[in-house]
Amino acid sequence: TVDLSNNRIGFDGSKAIADAMVQRKLEGRSDMQVNMDGNLVFQEVMNCVTHGLGIILCIIGTTLLNARVQNQPASMVKLVSCRVYSASLLTLYTSSVLFHSFFALQKTRRIFAIIDKCAIYILIAGSYTPYLQISLQHKPL
Structure with a gap:
């Protein structure tokens, strides 16, 4: 080797x-x-910058989304749906920033690689949650 x-x-x-x-x-x-x-190094730094920007935009988007659904009919279901999606998106961007930040530390990077991959699945679940919660609200399984 x-x-x-x-x-x-x-x-x-x-x-x-x-x-x-x-x-x-x-x-x-x-x-x-x-x-x-x-x-x-440059590619990893740029990954950190773009995913860090994603965190900032996620926080702004979460605030705007929550404000928009707060006073709608069945607002609690919609609010919970938005918060689940926003939390999953924030989890993805945060784990990605951490994964790309520790590119020079191999053992730490391996740990954050696992967390980053898990965050992808969390985002997939978080993306389906609002759709299923809102569209199936009056249709019990």
């Missing part, structure tokens, strides 16, 4: 190494493991 982690190789260097590994395999030479974690 060759450890090239945290060397600031960047995207072009990482791609060149990955291409060389594919070429090596195509030539029938022995497989070699290369650890390149933590080399895409």
